[in-house]
Amino acid sequence: GQNIDQPTEMTATEGAIVQINCTYQTSGFNGLFWYQQHAGEAPTFLSYNVLDGLEEKGRFSSFLSRSKGYSYLLLKELQMKDSASYLCAVKGGSYIPTFGRGTSLIVHP
């Protein structure tokens, strides 16, 4: 089976930087995804890592260490609209993605 852990909730200040961690245990590994989900809406794709290292996309970056079973999503220059849930999803050996329970990020002024 697969086990994915993320913090339940985080708070941060507008303009700051926040790092959301995700640790996982899987049988095989075929990629890790981060999705953003605003309340009551559909998840939307943010980033994808399959090799170790940092992937940067504007204000958002994602890092992966396969040997440690660890990823983080880094959000810079936080805006109020970044208040949302952030979902970590891992594809194991079966190529079927498993989602973590999500991290609810609250950005306050």
Added chain:
Amino acid sequence: EAQVTQNPRYLITVTGKKLTVTCSQNMNHEYMSWYRQDPGLGLRQIYYSMNVEVTDKGDVPEGYKVSRKEKRNFPLILESPSPNQTSLYFCASSLRSGVGNIQYFGAGTRLSVL
């Protein structure tokens, strides 16, 4: 416009009354799946389909059925809904199930079973 369309968006029903939630995608994707999302539990996969006529159980399949007769459609069927199936449901699709394939989600169906 590339999209995944679910209907209905909201549904209130009673225990035991069969219902179907439709899902359609216009991207010629092979892989489709259904999730339910409950507070504190995250997204849990109900069923998935690798291609036409190929379906398999996810983590929480009890009480649900699916079919994949055409590539674009993947309906979710609740033969005899019960209150514990009250949830927010999402359909998703991706080109394939392999490495790097991003999932695109429908807008969700909020189901209440009384």
